[in-house]
Amino acid sequence: MCDEKTEGYANYLRQLISTNDDKEDKVVGLADGSVDAAVWLETDYLANKVKISSNEHILFVGNTKASKSETSSMIVRFEKFGMKYGWLGKRGMMVVDNDMLKPEEYDQFIELCLGYETTFEKIAMKKSKLKELVHKPEGLIDNKVDEDDGQEVVEVPDTDGKKKLSNALVAVGKIAAEAAVGVGGIGQAVGVAASKGIVDGINKIQLHNKIKDQQYRALAVILYIDGLSEFMEG
Numbered sequence: 001m002c003d004e005k006t007e008g009y010a011n012y013l014r015q016l017i018s019t020n021d022d023k024e025d026k027v028v029g030l031a032d033g034s035v036d037a038a039v040w041l042e043t044d045y046l047a048n049k050v051k052i053s054s055n056e057h058i059l060f061v062g063n064t065k066a067s068k069s070e071t072s073s074m075i076v077r078f079e080k081f082g083m084k085y086g087w088l089g090k091r092g093m094m095v096v097d098n099d100m101l102k103p104e105e106y107d108q109f110i111e112l113c114l115g116y117e118t119t120f121e122k123i124a125m126k127k128s129k130l131k132e133l134v135h136k137p138e139g140l141i142d143n144k145v146d147e148d149d150g151q152e153v154v155e156v157p158d159t160d161g162k163k164k165l166s167n168a169l170v171a172v173g174k175i176a177a178e179a180a181v182g183v184g185g186i187g188q189a190v191g192v193a194a195s196k197g198i199v200d201g202i203n204k205i206q207l208h209n210k211i212k213d214q215q216y217r218a219l220a221v222i223l224y225i226d227g228l229s230e231f232m233e234g
Contacts, residue, residue: 001040001041001059001066001067002042002061003041003042003064005062006061007041009062009217010061011039012220013037013061013094013220013223014038016029016220016221016224017029017228020033027229028225029228029229030224030229030232035232042064042066045058045066046066057090057092057231057232058090059087059092059094060091060092060093061095062094062095062216063095067093070091070093071086071095074086074087074088074091075088077227078222078223078227080109081105081108081112081215082099082101083215083216084096084219085222087234094219094223098212100204100207100211100212101215109214109218113218113221116222116225
């Protein structure tokens with residue numbers, strides 16, 4: 001169950017569930033074909049709540065009005081870098097905090113995600129702030145110096161011996177489309193300094209939204225690999 005803001009992540013988890021990704025000697029996430037999943041918006045859930053059996057498994061994605069009365073009593077099974085999932089009985093949740101990760105936390109988040117995929121983003125970092133994420137389709141790698149500003153560019157490699165999921169995991173690093181924001185005429189109205197402050201604020205919001213998008217996609221994968229099978233057995 002989700003709202004419009006988290007519907008994409010609920011659909012992503014449903015797609016992972018439907019993926020035939022088991023190996024000959026290993027089940028990846030849930031056994032292929034063992035679960036039928038459907039995505040309900042909050043409005044659909046509330047309209048049908050009285051008809052839903054207590055034997056049905058329901059996962060609440062994100063913080064919604066409907067989920068708050070359910071999630072407060074759940075046992076947290078995983079909580080790292082603003083991401084959290086857990087459950088009690090046949091009701092579960094996955095949610096990302098609204099607080100923006102600090103640069104050092106973001107580095108650690110990247111390292112955590114490497115254990116769940118074969119390729120990721122090429123990340124450029126400054127000393128005290130996150131730089132724009134640069135997409136790298138192939139995760140090969142070394143360290144380079146950014147010719148534009150002299151900052152080290154860390155390109156993240158694929159490493160052996162970690163948990164891996166096939167190509168479905170490439171989507172963890174997918175960046176959400178930036179919102180279009182009109183700022184025309186601000187400079188004349190409030191002066192150059194104030195205009196820069198507003199633009200900086202907009203850029204920070206956009207960066208936060210991109211990181212939160214990555215957190216939700218990563219959390220969907222982590223839940224699918226490490227927790228969903230146990231949740232479904234409850």
